[in-house]
Amino acid sequence: MGKQTLLSVNRLKIHFDIGKGKTVKAVDGISFMINKGETFGLVGESGCGKSTSGRVLMRLYKPTEGEVTYKGKNIHQLNKVEAFQYHRNIQMIFQDPYASLNPRLTVRDIILEPMEIHNLYGGRNERLEKVDELLEAVGLHREFANRYPHEFSGGQRQRIGIARALALEPEFIIADEPISALDVSVQAQVVGLLKKLQKEKRLTYLFIAHDLSMVKHMSDRIGVMYLGNMVEITDHVQLYKEPLHPYTQALLSAIPIPDPDIEDRRKRIILKGELPSPIHPPSGCVFRTRCPAAMEVCALKKPALQEIDKDHFVACHLYDRELEQMTDGMKVMFQARSE
Incomplete structure (x- = not known):
């Protein structure tokens, strides 16, 4: 059975008008596709347009040109119902675990919020039980649900962010440099956790990073970006071999x-x-x-x-x-x- 394309990016351009007739060409005509169940690594220097590309897939930015299709549909032409469902299926793990969690909410409320917005898992008791299950799935104790983000280390906060991303049972997760702010020893743990969860829950990942050595262990295929352009795409073995x-x-x-x-x-x-x-x-x-x-x-x-x-x-x-x-x-x- 052939591979099933889940998401496709075609000649995508993201240009930002910064005034005085100047335009930042953050992304300038990239194309790639992601197959269901795989991890596609996106690598390059800081400022090459990796994170901007990820934010377009989350519908946080509108493309200047080109299109992104998910299961054959242009994601920027979805109606309200389709867009609501799309945002349940596509979730994001952010780069900075210190800035991506609301400091005023407990861990329980952080993970519970998306479930309540999408009205999942029946009543509140079922959702609370799901919060506990998710915490255990990412290697944290149930008792941590009553604590606030400032009581955790960077690695623990990133695990909370992963639990929040899993709360809606998505099929596609955009991991935007999820390990770059963590200690080296913690990086390996988080990558191991992501791979374990992918296998258990049949997830598809876009793994954005600037560290090629870590991307090799995480990705099936890799795209290399430079100054808003895609310069090479192949599988992880071939990229390192030739x-x-x-x-x-x-x-x-x-x-x-x-x-x-x-x-x-x-x-x-x-x-x-x-x-x-x-x-x-x-x-x-x-x-x-x-x-x-x-x-x-x-x-x-x-x-x-x-x-x-x-x-x-x-x-x-x-x-x-x-x-x-x-x-x-x-x-x-x-x-x-x-x-």
Whole structure:
């Protein structure tokens, strides 16, 4: 049986008018799809548009161009009833566990609130029992329900946020850098919890992060973003085994390897220059100003996201079929530099 596409993003653009004729191109034409039951990792530097993309999927922003479809329906053209149901099916785990919980509410009320809004689980007694079940599901004691957020550590708060996201029994969860504010030891626990819950409840995840090493353990497929553009998409094994885009190669070269012999021998790809402004992105390929393999064509033409191998997509003129003969020499040169 083939994979079922749950959510599809097609040529999505999110531009923000900041006055004086200036526009921030936060997301500039990305496309990807997420299959039911999988984890799709979205990675890139801070400011590349990952979180903005996630907020569009939550219908917090309207797209400037393009569309997002969920089970074949455009999510920004839903009627009130459909939108209400959509927000039950799609939930979000936020980045900052210290800011995402209402400090005036007890843990019980935080988890109970979405159930009451959607009128789930019969009466109040059934909902209270569900709160206790959710707390235990995320590794917290039932007795914690009477406490307030300030009484918990960052890792415990994030578990409360996960319990709140599960309260409506969603099928799709957007995890927006859910571990970046946590200690390393706690990060592994939260990732383990998310994977366990996914298996038990058959969840689909969009896992947004900037740490490629953690995304590898969490994701089935990974999309790499740079300055509002999608530059590479493939499964997690292929991305680490054979990264094609120069930016992906640079990101992977920065991940420490816990073997001192290998770590000493390998060469890191150091990107020159600063990340360009999304107000005035470079012409053509947005990565060309920092790319060690940049060519003249890169300034003239924006590379399209093309399928180079089975389910391996890359947006780079080094792999552009129309420029294949022209770029063979450049491929050899770049590979020699990165080895």
